[in-house]
Amino acid sequence: MAQNEDDDYEYRIKxxxxxxxxxxxxxxxxxxxxxxxxIFEKQWILLDNVVGHLYSTTFEIASGGTLQPKEDKETESxxxxxxxxxxxxxxxxxxxxxKLTRDDIETMKxxxxxxxxIIQQLIDNSSTFNNKTEYAQDxxxxxxxxxxENTVTVLKPTCRIIAMMYHGREPGKICHLRYDTLAQMLTLxxxxxxxxxxxFETCAGLVLGAVMERMGGYxxxxxxxxxGGPVRAGVECFGFPAHFHDMxxxxxxxxxxxxxxxxxxxxxxxxxxxxxxxxxxxSIIAEEKHLNAAAEQEQIQPEAERxxxxxxxxxxxxxxxxxxxxxxxxxxxxxxxxxKERKVKLEEKRRKLAAAAAxxxxxxxxxxxxxxxxxxxxxxxxxxxFLSPSRPFVVFSQFKETLIECYTxxxxxxxxxxxxxxxxxxxxxxxxxxxxxxxxxxxxxxGYLLSGMTVATDHSEPPAEEPxxxxxxxxxxxx
Amino acid sequence: MSFIEYSNLIQDGDVAIVHLGHNSxxxxxxxxxxxxxxxxxxxxxxxxxxxxxxxxxxxxxxGGWVHVLHPTPELWTVALPHRTQILYTTDIAMxxxxxxxxxxxxVCESGTGSGSxxxxxxRTIAPTGHLHTVEFHQQRAExxxxxxxxxxxxxxxxxxxxxxxxxxxxxxGVADAVFLDIPSPWEAVGHAKAAMKKHGGRLCSFxxxxxxxxxxxxxxxxRGFEEVRTLEVLLRVHNVRPVTLQLPDFGPDSSSSSSQATxxxxxxxxPNPASLKIKTTTPPREMPGHTGYLTFATKPRT
Numbered sequence: 001m002a003q004n005e006d007d008d009y010e011y012r013i014k015x016x017x018x019x020x021x022x023x024x025x026x027x028x029x030x031x032x033x034x035x036x037x038x039i040f041e042k043q044w045i046l047l048d049n050v051v052g053h054l055y056s057t058t059f060e061i062a063s064g065g066t067l068q069p070k071e072d073k074e075t076e077s078x079x080x081x082x083x084x085x086x087x088x089x090x091x092x093x094x095x096x097x098x099k100l101t102r103d104d105i106e107t108m109k110x111x112x113x114x115x116x117x118i119i120q121q122l123i124d125n126s127s128t129f130n131n132k133t134e135y136a137q138d139x140x141x142x143x144x145x146x147x148x149e150n151t152v153t154v155l156k157p158t159c160r161i162i163a164m165m166y167h168g169r170e171p172g173k174i175c176h177l178r179y180d181t182l183a184q185m186l187t188l189x190x191x192x193x194x195x196x197x198x199x200f201e202t203c204a205g206l207v208l209g210a211v212m213e214r215m216g217g218y219x220x221x222x223x224x225x226x227x228g229g230p231v232r233a234g235v236e237c238f239g240f241p242a243h244f245h246d247m248x249x250x251x252x253x254x255x256x257x258x259x260x261x262x263x264x265x266x267x268x269x270x271x272x273x274x275x276x277x278x279x280x281x282x283s284i285i286a287e288e289k290h291l292n293a294a295a296e297q298e299q300i301q302p303e304a305e306r307x308x309x310x311x312x313x314x315x316x317x318x319x320x321x322x323x324x325x326x327x328x329x330x331x332x333x334x335x336x337x338x339x340k341e342r343k344v345k346l347e348e349k350r351r352k353l354a355a356a357a358a359x360x361x362x363x364x365x366x367x368x369x370x371x372x373x374x375x376x377x378x379x380x381x382x383x384x385x386f387l388s389p390s391r392p393f394v395v396f397s398q399f400k401e402t403l404i405e406c407y408t409x410x411x412x413x414x415x416x417x418x419x420x421x422x423x424x425x426x427x428x429x430x431x432x433x434x435x436x437x438x439x440x441x442x443x444x445x446x447g448y449l450l451s452g453m454t455v456a457t458d459h460s461e462p463p464a465e466e467p468x469x470x471x472x473x474x475x476x477x478x479x
Numbered sequence: 480m481s482f483i484e485y486s487n488l489i490q491d492g493d494v495a496i497v498h499l500g501h502n503s504x505x506x507x508x509x510x511x512x513x514x515x516x517x518x519x520x521x522x523x524x525x526x527x528x529x530x531x532x533x534x535x536x537x538x539x540x541x542g543g544w545v546h547v548l549h550p551t552p553e554l555w556t557v558a559l560p561h562r563t564q565i566l567y568t569t570d571i572a573m574x575x576x577x578x579x580x581x582x583x584x585x586v587c588e589s590g591t592g593s594g595s596x597x598x599x600x601x602r603t604i605a606p607t608g609h610l611h612t613v614e615f616h617q618q619r620a621e622x623x624x625x626x627x628x629x630x631x632x633x634x635x636x637x638x639x640x641x642x643x644x645x646x647x648x649x650x651x652g653v654a655d656a657v658f659l660d661i662p663s664p665w666e667a668v669g670h671a672k673a674a675m676k677k678h679g680g681r682l683c684s685f686x687x688x689x690x691x692x693x694x695x696x697x698x699x700x701x702r703g704f705e706e707v708r709t710l711e712v713l714l715r716v717h718n719v720r721p722v723t724l725q726l727p728d729f730g731p732d733s734s735s736s737s738s739q740a741t742x743x744x745x746x747x748x749x750p751n752p753a754s755l756k757i758k759t760t761t762p763p764r765e766m767p768g769h770t771g772y773l774t775f776a777t778k779p780r781t
Contacts, residue, residue: 054780158579159581160576160577179576180572180712183572183577186575187575187599188572190552192582192602192603193606194483194484214582216583218606366485388487389532389533389534389535391485391534391549404759404760405758418498420502421716421717422716422717424569424713424714425712425714426710426711426712427710427712427713428710429692431692431774433693436689453534454534455536456532
């Protein structure tokens with residue numbers, strides 16, 4: 001049995017874990033922190049109690065928002081009324097069928113009645129319930145259950161759950177990328193362990209996280225990012241083990257042209273610095289100088305901040321008197337410490353940039369995944385240059401028109417085959433005895449994909465005419 | 480070459496995908512001295528393929544050319560020899576994500592069929608996962624074993640030649656996910672549950688008919704599966720092409736000046752002033768309207 005305990009260890013919820021709360025079809029990702037309250041489905045809950053329980057446990061929300069593991073799941077039998085009508089010819093909507101008032105229900109809730117008991121009360125006090133058909137009764141109970149339900153299930157995050165959560169909660173943040181579309185991207189991109197994949201996304205890190213999950217910590221992912229830094233909120237939700245982050249690299253998209261031209265100086269931190277240093281001064285001395293300059297700049301910053309807070313400092317000086325000199329010394333030390341930290345950070349950033357650049361320089365990446373709010377055409381044409389021949393790429397866009405342009409440009413430029421512009425259509429079904437049908441509501445659109453495969457562009461031959469047999473074939477198939 | 484690892488150069492014994500244009504591909508087993516006939520002429524393996532880079536353009540004897548691609552499960556799906564009806568990439572993608580497959584996953588599958596899904600599963604669960612696949616048709620089981628060996632993924636898969644509805648998957652308490660593509664999946668639900676880890680896992684059943692779905696859902700609920708969801712996913716292909724639309728002639732317009740009229744004429748309309756060219760997509764005349772219903776469920780901890 002001791003072994004059994006060990007078996008369970010990885011399935012237990014621990015403090016600091018990233019988890020997903022679920023009720024019905026609603027998900028919310030949170031991190032477990034002691035004494036931290038989170039709001040879920042209009043209820044405050046405290047997550048302290050879930051630590052130590054197994055993942056996928058369902059909890060009941062008690063007063064004060066604490067969670068208690070639900071005892072038994074078989075409470076269905078409590079509402080077995082077996083009198084039912086055959087049709088609704090005698091059911092009149094007079095608004096008076098429910099004899100309980102709003103206040104009555106509120107009082108019941110305040111008394112701490114279980115939701116099953118409240119539902120039973122509602123049924124007992126409904127004059128039309130027994131006349132409803134069996135199916136209508138079932139529907140009534142389900143609806144009420146959903147309303148008075150106060151349970152929550154704690155899940156381990158996976159790509160499936162997080163993609164569904166983002167699509168349900170914040171589709172705007174992920175460019176309306178539906179989960180089935182994301183699934184297509186991962187498959188069309190042949191994302192798997194051991195490859196080197198480029199990702200450009202502005203989907204809060206969801207796409208990046210999905211790619212990382214599929215690679216399982218093997219290989220490398222290079223996140224190409226716009227602006228000041230990569231967005232990875234979605235990646236956090238996955239709660240990856242630390243070693244997954246070793247495979248993750250980042251490269252600012254503003255350096256792509258320099259890298260392609262071979263003029264990228266990985267010693268420089270930002271584009272302005274590249275100008276300062278020029279391309280010839282790549283010696284360590286120059287880098288050092290730059291670093292020192294940057295560190296000094298950073299030094300000025302905290303000083304300015306400190307001056308704002310000077311009244312407090314002065315007060316302290318008058319209070320403690322003799323400690324003033326010490327204080328100043330401490331300040332100096334802090335400043336030096338901060339400068340050192342900055343330098344270390346800068347060094348780290350430079351090292352990361354150099355590492356990412358080294359990965360890209362060979363132009364032998366195995367896959368390219370693009371999903372952003374930027375115009376995909378320039379992104380695709382810029383980044384596809386980093387791919388080896390015979391490697392898949394996939395571009396997502398919320399709009400079809402942008403991908404039509406990509407398609408046309410790629411056709412003109414050559415170097416790709418198997419170009420496909422697609423979207424997927426997703427339909428959910430209600431499957432119940434004698435009541436099976438598609439769900440009444442379905443998602444209108446989950447975006448479009450352009451996928452294809454790179455091939456070698458031959459520079460030796462001129463971009464000659466297509467050979468006769470091929471031309472003929474193309475004409476045949478088009479006609 | 481391997482279906483789970485990219486390599487740059489084509490070698491003797493590889494399986495290469497020859498791209499003949501317009502989504503037409505065939506799989507070729509590369510062998511010294513061998514030849515492959517295409518409609519553009521012959522490809523001589525020793526000179527045209529071996530030692531060349533994947534993605535290269537090969538000029539065939541008749542002057543036509545083809546591209547030689549590195550195999551992937553997706554290319555294999557469109558190139559493989561059919562021994563049964565197969566699952567295509569759109570459904571495979573959905574199955575992979577909804578079953579939460581990733582490197583290290585242990586998966587049970589039945590039937591193996593032509594191995595279309597099997598290759599995609601192997602790609603995803605490599606290098607540390609394992610696939611236990613069950614095929615009751617002896618010849619098909621033998622054939623697929625041969626293919627796994629050729630594709631250098633045999634170390635990740637065990638093929639069992641037995642009836643999954645009677646004998647189960649041949650393993651118990653090991654699977655993170657189970658996939659069923661058999662005529663009577665409801666008869667295998669119990670075995671599926673037994674094959675899955677004590678801590679739980681995901682199940683998917685693929686059925687073309689709604690009656691099959693109905694019975695499967697019932698069996699799943701009876702066996703204590705949770706989160707039973709049925710869905711369908713369809714691929715829509717958009718053919719990109721320029722379209723020319725004619726503009727009607729309303730006759731001379733007396734209300735506006737003649738100079739304005741010429742300005743408004745579209746620039747692309749030079750040869751025929753009464754038409755407009757737009758870049759758009761057209762749907763294919765026919766498309767697959769139904770492949771199968773996908774039913775997913777979660778096995779809770781037992």
